[in-house]
Amino acid sequence: MPKTTILLAEDEPALGQIIKESLETRDFNVILCDNGEKAFEKYQSETPEILVLDVMMPKKDGFTLAKDIRAIDDTIPIIFLTAKSQTQDVVEGFTIGGNDYLKKPFSMEELIVRINNLLNRTQAQKTSEVLKIGDYTFDFPKQTLQFNAEEKSQLTHREAHLLFHLIKNKNQVLERSIILNKLWGNDDFFSARSMDVFITKLRKKLSKDDTIQIINVRGFGYKLIG
Amino acid sequence: MPKTTILLAEDEPALGQIIKESLETRDFNVILCDNGEKAFEKYQSETPEILVLDVMMPKKDGFTLAKDIRAIDDTIPIIFLTAKSQTQDVVEGFTIGGNDYLKKPFSMEELIVRINNLLNRTQAQKTSEVLKIGDYTFDFPKQTLQFNAEEKSQLTHREAHLLFHLIKNKNQVLERSIILNKLWGNDDFFSARSMDVFITKLRKKLSKDDTIQIINVRGFGYKLIG
DNA sequence: CTAATCGGTTAACACACGTTAACACTGGTT
DNA sequence: AACCAGTGTTAACGTGTGTTAACCGATTAG
Numbered sequence: 001m002p003k004t005t006i007l008l009a010e011d012e013p014a015l016g017q018i019i020k021e022s023l024e025t026r027d028f029n030v031i032l033c034d035n036g037e038k039a040f041e042k043y044q045s046e047t048p049e050i051l052v053l054d055v056m057m058p059k060k061d062g063f064t065l066a067k068d069i070r071a072i073d074d075t076i077p078i079i080f081l082t083a084k085s086q087t088q089d090v091v092e093g094f095t096i097g098g099n100d101y102l103k104k105p106f107s108m109e110e111l112i113v114r115i116n117n118l119l120n121r122t123q124a125q126k127t128s129e130v131l132k133i134g135d136y137t138f139d140f141p142k143q144t145l146q147f148n149a150e151e152k153s154q155l156t157h158r159e160a161h162l163l164f165h166l167i168k169n170k171n172q173v174l175e176r177s178i179i180l181n182k183l184w185g186n187d188d189f190f191s192a193r194s195m196d197v198f199i200t201k202l203r204k205k206l207s208k209d210d211t212i213q214i215i216n217v218r219g220f221g222y223k224l225i226g
Numbered sequence: 227m228p229k230t231t232i233l234l235a236e237d238e239p240a241l242g243q244i245i246k247e248s249l250e251t252r253d254f255n256v257i258l259c260d261n262g263e264k265a266f267e268k269y270q271s272e273t274p275e276i277l278v279l280d281v282m283m284p285k286k287d288g289f290t291l292a293k294d295i296r297a298i299d300d301t302i303p304i305i306f307l308t309a310k311s312q313t314q315d316v317v318e319g320f321t322i323g324g325n326d327y328l329k330k331p332f333s334m335e336e337l338i339v340r341i342n343n344l345l346n347r348t349q350a351q352k353t354s355e356v357l358k359i360g361d362y363t364f365d366f367p368k369q370t371l372q373f374n375a376e377e378k379s380q381l382t383h384r385e386a387h388l389l390f391h392l393i394k395n396k397n398q399v400l401e402r403s404i405i406l407n408k409l410w411g412n413d414d415f416f417s418a419r420s421m422d423v424f425i426t427k428l429r430k431k432l433s434k435d436d437t438i439q440i441i442n443v444r445g446f447g448y449k450l451i452g
Numbered sequence: 453c454t455a456a457t458c459g460g461t462t463a464a465c466a467c468a469c470g471t472t473a474a475c476a477c478t479g480g481t482t
Numbered sequence: 483a484a485c486c487a488g489t490g491t492t493a494a495c496g497t498g499t500g501t502t503a504a505c506c507g508a509t510t511a512g
């Protein structure tokens with residue numbers, strides 16, 4: 001999974017560096033700018049997934065910057081960092097529309113929670129992980145498998161993950177060791193036998209559509225065709 | 227109004243006493259401990275509203291102490307007192323979930339301003355914790371759950387806390403041990419079985435909207451989807 | 453051809469989790 | 483003091499999931 005890119009605009013160097021480093025330990029990719037104009041340039045060149053903007057900045061303040069970016073992109077989540085002197089109603093005007101704000105001083109935990117909230121919300125609306133394979137519909141997050149308009153059947157956690165990887169690599173050979181390491185954390189004898197059992201289970205659950213098959217490639221892995 | 231209780235952990239006796247006395251003149255109730263272990267005991271027995279922790283202490287340092295307390299309570303404000311002015315230490319403090327930090331030497335005025343900031347802020351944010359999940363509206367502070375426009379049903383304390391964490395981690399797997407340590411304070415057999423009961427209760431109360439589900443991930447935890 | 457290896461299938465098993473009810477504890481009411 | 487309602491824990495029993503074992507056929511190396 002590629003890292004999520006955050007554009008951070010904060011003019012106070014020490015604080016900006018602290019936030020940047022903390023977010024990087026949480027596996028985000030952070031671009032730090034110390035004024036609004038630079039931030040606008042970076043927004044266009046780097047296409048970040050989310051913006052964290054200090055309100056008071058030289059050259060171009062956070063609200064103006066947000067307005068300019070909103071004119072181009074009206075879905076990207078924005079979090080404002082405001083000093084305590086900002087009046088309540090100015091701030092609240094901007095909280096409508098997928099935005100959020102944080103009063104300084106704030107804890108990193110709070111910021112991270114809000115970033116994740118906004119990312120999840122927009123992600124859930126963008127790409128729900130519903131995959132189609134033959135006459136089946138597979139909902140990975142809900143772990144359900146539906147044949148045509150028949151009743152949904154519930155898959156177990158392991159079944160769902162295994163099927164997910166097979167579908168993602170449809171019509172290609174998926175190596176045994178790769179699956180084993182991803183789902184079992186190792187590729188020893190017992191895990192391998194366990195996986196065989198799950199392949200059997202999936203074959204059974206996918207047997208209603210005979211155009212799709214899980215084919216074994218001896219010594220290498222499996223290939224889902226359909 | 228009852229006095230606000232501050233837990234102060236500071237190993238240098240002279241400094242600890244000065245801070246304690248000046249805070250008491252500002253009408254705070256101060257518990258002073260000279261090491262991290264004592265502080266943890268006092269935290270449990272006295273339930274303070276805010277923590278002021280020296281980073282370098284014998285027995286248990288401030289960061290470790292904060293980590294242990296955060297496992298139980300993730301809302302209590304924490305202020306770190308640090309002699310080391312290096313950025314890395316500050317970052318570590320923030321990522322644990324600390325709310326603020328002060329570099330030594332600092333003025334009492336600074337400390338008091340920050341204490342008041344954090345107390346006001348967390349109070350203000352606690353009252354607005356209204357979360358949406360599917361067709362339900364969950365009011366965490368009021369412990370109510372409402373389906374569409376139907377009448378609100380009252381949740382118990384445990385139910386509300388468990389649901390809160392599930393919603394905060396919506397569409398991600400929430401580890402059993404994390405929930406158990408946060409809500410029960412341990413993760414032994416009996417607490418685990420107790421939690422199972424509450425999961426059952428929540429599933430029942432959330433059953434009116436069948437797009438949302440609490441899915442179990444065997445051996446890891448639960449995932450709220452919707 | 454034979455032995456060795458890999459994978460397929462089924463069943464047995466251990467244990468994590470689900471569900472319900474009984475129980476203990478608390479705080480309030482009469 | 484006796485009672486009651488509400489809350490959370492413990493107990494008992496049932497179900498589901500994933501691992502292991504056993505047995506088998508298919509494929510391939512020697």
